[in-house]
Amino acid sequence: MDYPKLFRKRYIPFETIELKDDKILMYSDELIITSWDTLKPRSDIASGVSAYFMKNGYKISRIYDSEGKFVHWYCDIMRPDIRKEGDEIESIYFVDLLMDVIINPDGSYFVVDSDEAADALDNELVDAKTLSFALRSLDTLLKLIYDGGLENVKIEMEKAVGKAL
DSSP states (O other): OOOOEEEEEETTTTEEEEOTTOEEEEEOSSEEEEEEEOSSOOSSOOEEEEEEETTTTEEEEEEEOTTSOEEEEEEEEEEEEEEEETTEEEEEEEEEEEEEEEEOTTSOEEEEOHHHHHHHHHTTSSOHHHHHHHHHHHHHHHHHHHTTTHHHHHHHHHHHHTSOO
């Protein structure tokens, strides 16, 4: 199966990057699971597995260090921008809506970068409708976390990867 090209689009810093080395492990209209290595070498993380929840507006990633040890969950609030050529999906741009949630192995978590979302609104990089979508997606994600739903996400990732994570 030919998959669409995947891109990450960010407002701060303003950039669009093709995720050309990401491996699509599972693909449907509602869920895309990928595995990847960092775009640039880093000392704290090296790779991950990401689940893009297309209709919910977030991406949940399991992050690993260079030895394959689980570091934390990283959740991005995002909006998929699907581009078609006729009836075929040609590419998907995952638009980063700035707010993120980090979940540590001990279950503690925190929301980060909400100040960037406010800055983007103040500087007219996003409009109120986009920020409203981001806040609703963040609320849905936090409810999933509160309800213990990450275990189900992990199970879906394991099925896609074909091994226990």
